[in-house]
Amino acid sequence: MAEFLQFLFSGVTSGSIYALAALGFAIIFNASGVINFAQGEFIMLGGMVSVFLAAAGLALPFAVLGAVLVAVVAGLVLEKAAIEPARSAETVTLIIITIGASILIQGVAQIVFGKGQHALRPFSGEAPIVIGGASLLPQSLWVLGVSALMVAGLWLFFNRTLPGKAMLAVSANRLGAELVGIDIRRTWLTAFGLSGALGAVAGALAAPITMTSYDAGLMLGLKGFVAATLGGLGSGLGAVAGGLILGLLEAMTAGYVSSAYKDAVPFVAILLVLFFLPRGLFGSRAAERV
Amino acid sequence: MLALEGVGMRFGGVQALAGVDWRVDAGRVHAVIGPNGAGKTTLFNVITGVYRPTQGCVLLDGQDVSGLPPDRLAARGLARTFQNLQVVGAMSAEENVMLGAHLCLSQGTLASLLHLPGLRRADRECRAEALEWLRFTGIAEYAGRLAEAMPYGALKRLEIARAMAARPRVLFLDEPAAGLNQSEKLAMRELILAIADKGITVVLVEHDMKLVMGVSEHILVLDYGRKLAEGAAAEVRANPEVIAAYLGEAEAH
Amino acid sequence: MARWPWLTGFALLLAALPWAVPNAYLLDVINRIGINAIAVIGLNLVMGYAGQVSLGHAGFFGIGAYASAVLTSRYGWPPLAALAGGMAGAGALAFAVARPILRLKGHYLAMATLGLGIILSIVITNEAGFTGGPDGMPVDALSVAGFSPSGERQWYFVIAVCLWCAAWLAGNLVDSPMGRALRALHGSEPAARSVGVDTARYKARVFVIAAVLASLSGSLFAHYVGFVTPQVASFMHSIELVTMAVVGGLASIGGSVAGAALLTVLPQALAEFEGWEMVAFGALLILVMVLMPRGLVPTLARRFGGARARA
Numbered sequence: 054m055a056e057f058l059q060f061l062f063s064g065v066t067s068g069s070i071y072a073l074a075a076l077g078f079a080i081i082f083n084a085s086g087v088i089n090f091a092q093g094e095f096i097m098l099g100g101m102v103s104v105f106l107a108a109a110g111l112a113l114p115f116a117v118l119g120a121v122l123v124a125v126v127a128g129l130v131l132e133k134a135a136i137e138p139a140r141s142a143e144t145v146t147l148i149i150i151t152i153g154a155s156i157l158i159q160g161v162a163q164i165v166f167g168k169g170q171h172a173l174r175p176f177s178g179e180a181p182i183v184i185g186g187a188s189l190l191p192q193s194l195w196v197l198g199v200s201a202l203m204v205a206g207l208w209l210f211f212n213r214t215l216p217g218k219a220m221l222a223v224s225a226n227r228l229g230a231e232l233v234g235i236d237i238r239r240t241w242l243t244a245f246g247l248s249g250a251l252g253a254v255a256g257a258l259a260a261p262i263t264m265t266s267y268d269a270g271l272m273l274g275l276k277g278f279v280a281a282t283l284g285g286l287g288s289g290l291g292a293v294a295g296g297l298i299l300g301l302l303e304a305m306t307a308g309y310v311s312s313a314y315k316d317a318v319p320f321v322a323i324l325l326v327l328f329f330l331p332r333g334l335f336g337s338r339a340a341e342r343v
Numbered sequence: 344m345l346a347l348e349g350v351g352m353r354f355g356g357v358q359a360l361a362g363v364d365w366r367v368d369a370g371r372v373h374a375v376i377g378p379n380g381a382g383k384t385t386l387f388n389v390i391t392g393v394y395r396p397t398q399g400c401v402l403l404d405g406q407d408v409s410g411l412p413p414d415r416l417a418a419r420g421l422a423r424t425f426q427n428l429q430v431v432g433a434m435s436a437e438e439n440v441m442l443g444a445h446l447c448l449s450q451g452t453l454a455s456l457l458h459l460p461g462l463r464r465a466d467r468e469c470r471a472e473a474l475e476w477l478r479f480t481g482i483a484e485y486a487g488r489l490a491e492a493m494p495y496g497a498l499k500r501l502e503i504a505r506a507m508a509a510r511p512r513v514l515f516l517d518e519p520a521a522g523l524n525q526s527e528k529l530a531m532r533e534l535i536l537a538i539a540d541k542g543i544t545v546v547l548v549e550h551d552m553k554l555v556m557g558v559s560e561h562i563l564v565l566d567y568g569r570k571l572a573e574g575a576a577a578e579v580r581a582n583p584e585v586i587a588a589y590l591g592e593a594e595a596h
Numbered sequence: 597m598a599r600w601p602w603l604t605g606f607a608l609l610l611a612a613l614p615w616a617v618p619n620a621y622l623l624d625v626i627n628r629i630g631i632n633a634i635a636v637i638g639l640n641l642v643m644g645y646a647g648q649v650s651l652g653h654a655g656f657f658g659i660g661a662y663a664s665a666v667l668t669s670r671y672g673w674p675p676l677a678a679l680a681g682g683m684a685g686a687g688a689l690a691f692a693v694a695r696p697i698l699r700l701k702g703h704y705l706a707m708a709t710l711g712l713g714i715i716l717s718i719v720i721t722n723e724a725g726f727t728g729g730p731d732g733m734p735v736d737a738l739s740v741a742g743f744s745p746s747g748e749r750q751w752y753f754v755i756a757v758c759l760w761c762a763a764w765l766a767g768n769l770v771d772s773p774m775g776r777a778l779r780a781l782h783g784s785e786p787a788a789r790s791v792g793v794d795t796a797r798y799k800a801r802v803f804v805i806a807a808v809l810a811s812l813s814g815s816l817f818a819h820y821v822g823f824v825t826p827q828v829a830s831f832m833h834s835i836e837l838v839t840m841a842v843v844g845g846l847a848s849i850g851g852s853v854a855g856a857a858l859l860t861v862l863p864q865a866l867a868e869f870e871g872w873e874m875v876a877f878g879a880l881l882i883l884v885m886v887l888m889p890r891g892l893v894p895t896l897a898r899r900f901g902g903a904r905a906r907a
Contacts, residue, residue, distance in 0.1 A: 153882040
C-alpha cells in the first residue's frame, strides 16, 4: 500500500506538470490551429531562467517571475515573427516553423546557460512529509497547489473575461468571431503569451524535482503533446485529464513493470488510444463535411 | 436500378433526412429539388457512401449497399461531382480526368515503380481517352493547364469529365449550374442531355428550375429532409404542396 | 513524360561529381548527403505526394541501421542479407501499422507517427543486449560477393547508384496511375474516393515504400560509418529528415536531394560554433518556411522555369 501510494504521489506530481504542458498546447491549438512544438522550450526556459536568476542572487519569487516574463516574451516573439507571417500555411509548414523555433531557443539557452545540468532550490525545504508510509516532497505540494490554481485561473479566464471568451469564440468559429469584431491577431498573441507563462510556471515548479538543462524541453514538450492529444486536442479539461493519466501511467509502469521503458509509456498509450479513438479520449466526433 | 427504402440521416440533434423512399430508373434523368437545407446534398452523400444512413437502406441492383465506402460504390458504377469543387489543383486537367479512369488501370506497386510496358501502354490509352472526355465536355483547350489555374466554369465541367472517365452507370451531379452565367447554363443543359444520350442514368441536385424542368424526366422534391412529392416534371410543377413549400413565391405572383 | 532528361542529367552529374571534388572530406560529406537523400525521397512520397505527415521516419532508418549492425555481427548474416532483412522488417512493420495510423488526420497523424518513432528509438536504446544500448555498436564492413567498398570514393559509387535508383523508382511511381491516385488523395480525398481510389490501401502502400527506402538508407549509413548509436532512430533525426523534405520542397524529388544537401552541409559547416549552430539552424528553418513555404526547389523552379517545371 505504501508502495502504491508512493507511485501515486510521484504520478500525480509529474502528471500535473504534463497537464500544464498540455494546457499550453491546447490553448494555442484552440486559438490558432497550430501545434506548437516549442512548448517544451517554454518549460525549459521556466526552469533554467529561474535557476540562473536565483543563482544571481534574486529572491525565488522574483526569479520565477523573471522566468515567466522571459517565456512570455519568447512566446510573443515567436507568434509575431514566425507564426503570423505564415498563418495560412499548411500544417506541416507550421510544424516545421515551431520546431525551428524550438531548436533556436535551445541554441540560445545553450549559449547563455551552457550545457550543464542544474537544479533549482526547493521552494520550501526538503524534509519529506510521510503519509501512509509513503513520503511526499514539499515541492510536490507546490506543484499540485499551483497547478490547481492555474487550472482554476484559466477556467475563470475563459468563462468570465472578455479576452478569454473571445479566444473560445475564435476556436469555435474563426470567421464568425472575426465578423463580430474580435481581433484574431491579438487573440493569437494572447494565446502564445499565455502558453509561454503556463510553460514557464510548469518548468519552475518541476526544476527542483527533475534536473533541468538546455535540452530538457524536448521530452517534456512531447509528453505535453501526448497528453493534449490523449484528452482530445483543444479540450482544456481533456488536457488536464490527459496529463494526469500520463503521469500516473508512467509512475505505475516505472514502479511495477520496468523503469527503463517509463519514457515509452506515453507513446504506447497514445498509439493504442488513437487506434481505437482517432480523436483522443474526449475529442469531439464531428462528422466530416464534404 | 437504385432504390432508397426509408432512408434517414441524423447528425446529433439534426434530422437531415427522414424516411425517404425513392427509385431511380435506368436511363432517365432525375432531379432532386427542394429549398436550401432540405437535405439534397445529404441524400447524395448517403447514396454515394460518404455517410452511412442512420435508418433505412440504399439498394443497388437489389443489393443493400448502404454504408459501403465511396470507392467501393464507384467500382459498382456510381460517379459524382461535388457542390463545392473537388479537383486536384496541383494536377493538370488531363491528369484529373485520367484519375477518373483509376479503376480501369492496373495499379500494381511493382508495375508502378518499374513502369512496366503494360502499364505504360494502358496509361497512354487512358490519356487519349481523357482527351476525348475533355473534348466531350468542351474544355479540351485546358488539357495541359493545372486545375488550380482554370476558371470556375471549366472546373465544373472538369468534374463531369472526370466522373465520365470512370464509365459510370449512374452519374450524380451536385448543383452543376450553380455559379454559371446564362450561356454557360445553356451549355450545361446540352451537356447533361448529351450524357443522357449515352444511356447513362443521371441524377442532379439543382436550384435552377429552368434547367431542372428542361432536362429531367423525374423529379423528387425534398423539404426538411422529407419527401414532399415526386413524379414527372409537369406533375410536380402542378402539385400545390410543392408550390406552397418551394416554388411558391416565384410561381404565385 | 519529361522525366528522362532530368534522370540522365542527374546520372551525368553523379558520374562527374567525384572528379570535381578535391578532397576526401568533401566526398565524405557528399556521401552522407546521398544516404540522407535516399530516405528523404521516400519520406517525400508520403508527405509531399500523398500528403501524410510522418514524424517518426527515423525509426525505419534505425531498423535498417540496426538490422545491418546486429544481424551481421551477432548472427553472422551476410551484409546483403541483413540489409534485405532490414528492408523487409521495416516494410512489414510499416504495413502492420499503416492502416490504423494512416486513418488519422492532421495533428493526430503527426502524434501517432511521432510516437511510433520514439517507441522504436527507446526499444533500440533499452535492448542493450542486442544493440549495445546508448553507446551504440560497431558495424561490419559491407561486402557483396567478395567486393567490399572501402574509402570515400568507392563508397561514393555505391551510394550514387542507390540514390539514382531511388530517384528513378520514385519518379516512376509519381508518374504512374498509382502516383496520380496518391497526389489526388492529397489534393482532394473526396474526389479520389469518388472515382474509386481505396485511399487506405494507397496510403499504406506508399508508407511501406517509404519505410523500405528509409531502411535501405539506414543500412548504408551503418556500413558506411561503421558504427551506429540510437541517435539514428531518434526524434531529432526524424525531424531532420522531415526538415530536409520540407525545406527542399514537398512533392519534388529534386527538392529531396537539395534539402538533404543543404541540411547535411549546414550543421557540419556550423559545427565549430557551439550553440550558435542550433541558433542558425533554427532561424534558417523558420526563414525558409516563412519566405518559401513550398520549399526551395519548387519555389526557385517557379521563379526561373515557369510554372510547369517538376523535377
